[in-house]
Amino acid sequence: MKQGWECLESKKIFEAGDGRTVFLELYQDRVRTPNGNILTYTKYHASDVVIVVPFIDSQRVLMIKQFRYPVGKVLLEFPAGHVDNDEEPLDAAKRELEEETGYRARKLDYLYRYHPSVGRTKQSVHVFRATGLAKKTVTRHDSGEQISMKTVTIRQLRHLIVKRKVESAGTLIAYLLCCAMKINPRKRR
């Protein structure tokens, strides 16, 4: 199977961001597939995301509850946020953990990189495990963020998933990697 698709034209339709991060850039591409079909493909670009699983000890993690406007409700999630332009995912993970929870981690392991929506965007989510937590600062939230913290045991989190109470893809995947599979850190980044 010939794999590449040829991009004949890429037109930016829309962009929104705050200078530090790209919220969403929308593109319509004219594309030729290997069998010669010409089609229009709608895709978007957005800054990468980091998600951090902060372990208080081997059995307890720190989670946050926050209102998510697009889904219209409060969700239980791991701390997460955008990677700023020219920022490394590791630095973004440090920053977001501290901003959202007030904790710093002695150790941040880079576990995984995945794509949240492979049919629409090449955006990546980088998953980190944080251990050796120490309370450093008061939390600083971005404008509009309303966040409350919650300590959850791995067993409780498993139970919440069994009851379908965890609705965010990132939090499900972070649970898979850190708790269900106990995956080892990446050697290189």
Place this chain on the structure above:
Amino acid sequence: MKQGWECLESKKIFEAGDGRTVFLELYQDRVRTPNGNILTYTKYHASDVVIVVPFIDSQRVLMIKQFRYPVGKVLLEFPAGHVDNDEEPLDAAKRELEEETGYRARKLDYLYRYHPSVGRTKQSVHVFRATGLAKKTVTRHDSGEQISMKTVTIRQLRHLIVKRKVESAGTLIAYLLCCAMKINPRKRR
């Protein structure tokens, strides 16, 4: 914490679809947060997605390899596709399984519903487990889809995740629910 945000205005910026499904509709909303801030929020709407984990037997699943234009490479995934307008997720799961693999399932269990991107869209992904497979038809792919099938053992799939070779969020979550957690079907839909 007062939770609701008030939408003052919602403006549709862009839409793309094929009549059967919404590829992407982009909105800019003017929103008042509970602390009185007014902000502009970019969100999008897209048709829901179904993802199906087809079990050949207790140890083997059917996967597909296909080129994903936004990420620019061939990914190993479970069969998936959009839910058509006015279609039930269960019917979409049946249809996509047959279209992409040529198999029908005697049993389709509805396992989970999650949101792929809670910061941007209320789009849902519905995860199904298919058992009792029988080859019925030749595959019918949508325009532009290039798909090859692959039989993978649960053990191989686990190994691929450990090696970070599985990059699609949906496939990671489907593995979590069907193989790592062996979650029970939902009683009601």
